Amino acid sequence: MSVTVTLPARPEPYLGSGPLPADFYGYEELLSDPEREKVERFREFFRTEAAPIVDDYWARAEFPFQLVKGFAELGLAEWADPDSKQPPPSSLLTGVMAMEMAHADPSLSTFFGVHTGLAMGSILTCGSEEQKRRWLPAMSRLEKIGAFALTEPHGGSDVAGGMETTARRDGDEWVLDGAKRWIGNATFADRVVVWARDVETHHVLGFVVEKGTPGFHPTKIENKIALRIVQNADIVLDNCRVPEANRLQQANSxxxxxxxxxxxxxxxxxxxxxxxxxxxxxxxxxxxxxxxxxxxxxxxxxxxxxxxxxxxxxxxxxxxxxxxxxxxxxxxxxxxxxxxxxxxxxxxxxxxxxxxxxxxxxxxxxxxxxxxxxxxxxxxxxxxxxxxxxxxxxxxxxxxxxxxxxxx
Ligand SMILES: Cc1cc2nc3c(=O)[nH]c(=O)nc-3n(C[C@H](O)[C@H](O)[C@H](O)COP(=O)(O)OP(=O)(O)OC[C@H]3O[C@@H](n4cnc5c(N)ncnc54)[C@H](O)[C@@H]3O)c2cc1C
Missing domain, CATH: 1.20.140.10 (Butyryl-CoA Dehydrogenase, subunit A, domain 3)
Structure with missing residues (x-):
């Protein structure tokens, strides 16, 4: 005998066109038409490509790399390429996109936020013109993925004053030593912005460490109960040498x-x-x-x-x-x-x-x-x-x- 159990349908966050049911005051109407089109393109991408797989990847604590191409095709970060003719998006659109992504899935929103806001944001805010030209084009197309390593095993809230990771100048290079914790995207990132204290001046400086640099050892943090799609890492920096050219030139403290x-x-x-x-x-x-x-x-x-x-x-x-x-x-x-x-x-x-x-x-x-x-x-x-x-x-x-x- 077969028994059929009828359960309520799976409820979904709204991913169609037009205003969100939750947008009771019509905030989305404050966006321009081209901005709203970008939002709708994201919802379409998410509905067709991401929604069917996020639960599975979340349960397995794995990152769905196949979605990176779709994120890239949305073109949301392309304006950051120094050769781009696009103006930067309004803060409202940037915020609404972060909102829309989290409304669909907080892990994917975090992946994108770490890459664009934290990693690319560090280069945009603190990099020289040459550094922006060197790193941002491929990152703006998501061909290279970024991470941002500030937090340490003993320095979370107090990381500004208590930072233990050190940077020692040695000729044209810097030697980084210490440990970082919780670093999103860092298990696979191509470029990790690492913050370290200059042993001479005691100021906090920023360095772009390329994937595969000797002395840079990321390990995935297992058994998380939140944002399981995001790949967070513990990082050990052991005599990790980076050229002076990779020190963010406008990051002085x-x-x-x-x-x-x-x-x-x-x-x-x-x-x-x-x-x-x-x-x-x-x-x-x-x-x-x-x-x-x-x-x-x-x-x-x-x-x-x-x-x-x-x-x-x-x-x-x-x-x-x-x-x-x-x-x-x-x-x-x-x-x-x-x-x-x-x-x-x-x-x-x-x-x-x-x-x-x-x-x-x-x-x-x-x-x-x-x-x-x-x-x-x-x-x-x-x-x-x-x-x-x-x-x-x-x-x-x-x-x-x-x-x-x-x-x-
Ligand atoms: C999923 C995830 C992703 C993350 N991604 C990144 C990343 O990509 N890069 C990165 O650098 N970091 C990342 N972090 C780290 C995150 O920013 C830190 O966890 C956060 O800043 C808090 O630090 P902590 O966990 O060490 O807590 P602690 O600093 O140890 O704090 C513990 C508790 O003590 C309280 N507390 C501490 N000091 C005081 C005080 N003076 N007064 C009152 N209360 C106080 C805190 O509020 C908190 O409740 C991530 C964390 C998570 C969970």
């Missing part, structure tokens, strides 16, 4: 590293908006389909309350990000504004995915119903690029006129 983090932290805040949008859309579909007590659960007031709270969190966070993008384009946004966005939006994200999971109840803990991946991945977004506590200290120091609660 940690203040320069912080310029990169300012932009990427707001990128993480955008990602968390994407996660909230995705979680809300999944929960909404499920609420309409799942029947209990002879009715869709979406007809119960307590379930409606969860939906509306999720929508409120996502809408408020997105509004904050849209304004931050305007400040960014005006060239007036400050570290503390980016930190507030990262802290606020990721807290709202954690709350929101929790409510979505509550709404799906048992089906909320299996990958098959999509929300499980968002819940697990949110934990990494919450902590990386500076924890909530670190962002809080940055904001509080600014609003109190410089009363710093950092101990260093």
């Amino acid at each position: 940690f203040k320069d590293t912080a310029k990169i983090l300012r932009a990427t932290r707001s990128g993480v805040a955008w990602q968390s908006v994407g996660v909230m949008f995705g979680a809300y859309e999944i929960a909404l579909q499920y609420a309409k389909e799942r029947q209990q007590f002879g009715r869709p659960i979406g007809s119960f007031q307590l379930v409606q309350d969860l939906l509306v709270k999720m929508l409120g969190n996502a809408t408020a966070s997105c509004g904050m990000m849209v304004r931050l993008a305007q400040l960014q384009d005006a060239g007036v946004y400050r570290d503390e504004q980016s930190s507030l966005a990262k802290a606020y939006c990721t807290v709202r994200m954690r709350e929101t995915v929790g409510w979505a999971r509550e709404l799906l109840a048992a089906n909320g803990i299996v990958l098959d119903y999509n929300i499980g991946r968002f819940i697990a991945d949110s934990e990494a977004l919450y902590s990386y690029e500076g924890t909530r506590e670190m962002q809080t200290l940055i904001v509080a120091r600014a609003v109190t006129g410089g009363l710093s609660a950092f101990v260093r």
